[in-house]
Amino acid sequence: MSAGPEEIARAVQRLRAGGLVAFPTETVYGLGAIARDERAVERVFLVKGRPAANPLIVHVSGEEMARTLTTAWSDHASALARAFWPGPLTMVVRRAPSVPAIVAGGGETVAIRCPAHPLTLALIEMVGEGIVGPSANRSGHVSPTSAAHVEDEFGTEIRNGEMMVLDGGACRAGIESTVVSLVGSEATVLRPGVIGASEIASVLGARVGSRSGSESVSDGAMSSPGRMETHYAPRTRAVMLERAEIARVVGDCNVPVALIAITGVGVAGVHRVIEIPRDAIGYASSLYRVLREADASGAGLIVIERPPEGGEDAEIWTAIHDRLRRATTPRA
Numbered sequence: 001m002s003a004g005p006e007e008i009a010r011a012v013q014r015l016r017a018g019g020l021v022a023f024p025t026e027t028v029y030g031l032g033a034i035a036r037d038e039r040a041v042e043r044v045f046l047v048k049g050r051p052a053a054n055p056l057i058v059h060v061s062g063e064e065m066a067r068t069l070t071t072a073w074s075d076h077a078s079a080l081a082r083a084f085w086p087g088p089l090t091m092v093v094r095r096a097p098s099v100p101a102i103v104a105g106g107g108e109t110v111a112i113r114c115p116a117h118p119l120t121l122a123l124i125e126m127v128g129e130g131i132v133g134p135s136a137n138r139s140g141h142v143s144p145t146s147a148a149h150v151e152d153e154f155g156t157e158i159r160n161g162e163m164m165v166l167d168g169g170a171c172r173a174g175i176e177s178t179v180v181s182l183v184g185s186e187a188t189v190l191r192p193g194v195i196g197a198s199e200i201a202s203v204l205g206a207r208v209g210s211r212s213g214s215e216s217v218s219d220g221a222m223s224s225p226g227r228m229e230t231h232y233a234p235r236t237r238a239v240m241l242e243r244a245e246i247a248r249v250v251g252d253c254n255v256p257v258a259l260i261a262i263t264g265v266g267v268a269g270v271h272r273v274i275e276i277p278r279d280a281i282g283y284a285s286s287l288y289r290v291l292r293e294a295d296a297s298g299a300g301l302i303v304i305e306r307p308p309e310g311g312e313d314a315e316i317w318t319a320i321h322d323r324l325r326r327a328t329t330p331r332a
């Protein structure tokens with residue numbers, strides 16, 4: 001059930017009173033607080049268990065609001081906003097002094113995005129200023145793509161009145177926004193998402209770099225901590241296998257196995273088979289839901305059939321593989 005105008009009004013009051021409101025977006029649910037309210041932002045870090053050095057995205061209702069958060073809104077930023085907002089693109093730019101340092105993990109930049117969800121756009125418009133929104137999950141865990149997932153993460157905080165959830169239905173895109181830094185001499189994708197580097201490059205008419213590999217919190221100077229190795233992870237150990245390896249691994253395994261498969265073909269001895277769409281868009285929008293379902297199935301091991309790479313939707317598959325790599329453990 002989608003929230004109505006009364007609930008939006010209640011959410012606005014909550015935010016203005018320094019409270020936390022989980023909100024829907026087209027990617028995943030965010031955990032909102034007014035970005036200028038340092039104490040509320042501190043609560044966001046606390047309830048998530050998020051390291052203080054990992055900066056938050058500020059969600060805005062459009063380009064005009066974005067300009068108030070930065071000292072350097074460039075032509076490039078403007079072109080990307082016009083091409084992709086509202087939508088799953090986050091831009092990292094120089095932080096204005098009005099944005100508290102805590103939002104930026106202590107750094108000099110701020111990440112900004114305008115989400116494509118009518119409820120949340122209305123919420124931000126009514127609040128009249130930017131709201132932070134890390135994914136509404138405990139730090140390191142699978143991101144939520146429905147209000148029920150947020151309740152699974154923060155049942156206690158919701159019951160004791162510390163947090164409310166605006167239900168906006170299931171998220172369409174299903175994986176987090178592309179994060180692109182506009183701070184250096186060339187635009188650089190820090191976190192892949194549904195909007196690919198090549199689409200960004202064609203809007204900018206310039207080369208777009210991309211950072212691969214991973215970092216850890218202990219590295220100190222994190223450029224985008226969503227790139228930490230263990231992230232988006234179910235609580236149950238998960239591995240990714242080629243189709244041909246699955247039967248042997250399941251046969252050798254002495255705990256119940258949940259299998260996430262695109263082929264729809266069952267494997268003998270599997271405790272639970274969860275199907276996931278074969279196309280990139282369908283796969284991305286289902287990924288976190290099926291990971292949560294596998295995690296809740298009572299299995300001792302989650303096996304994920306390796307999905308395709310490359311092809312027509314190569315950049316979406318890149319983003320999916322980025323999340324899968326962080327959700328799984330390499331086999332020893």
Ligand code: TXA
Pocket residue numbers: 025027028029030031054055056057088090092104107109110111113115133134135136175176177178179190191223224225226227
């Ligand atoms: O789709 C999304 O982006 C969702 C929805 C709710 O908008 N939000 C989200 O937030 O995924 P979070 O906090 O889970 O991930 C934000 C990512 C992290 O990898 C963080 O390190 C990076 O953005 N980030 C935030 N501020 C940054 C900054 N100033 N410089 C570099 N990276 C930054």
Ligand code: MG
Pocket residue numbers: 134135143
């Ligand atoms: Mg997150």
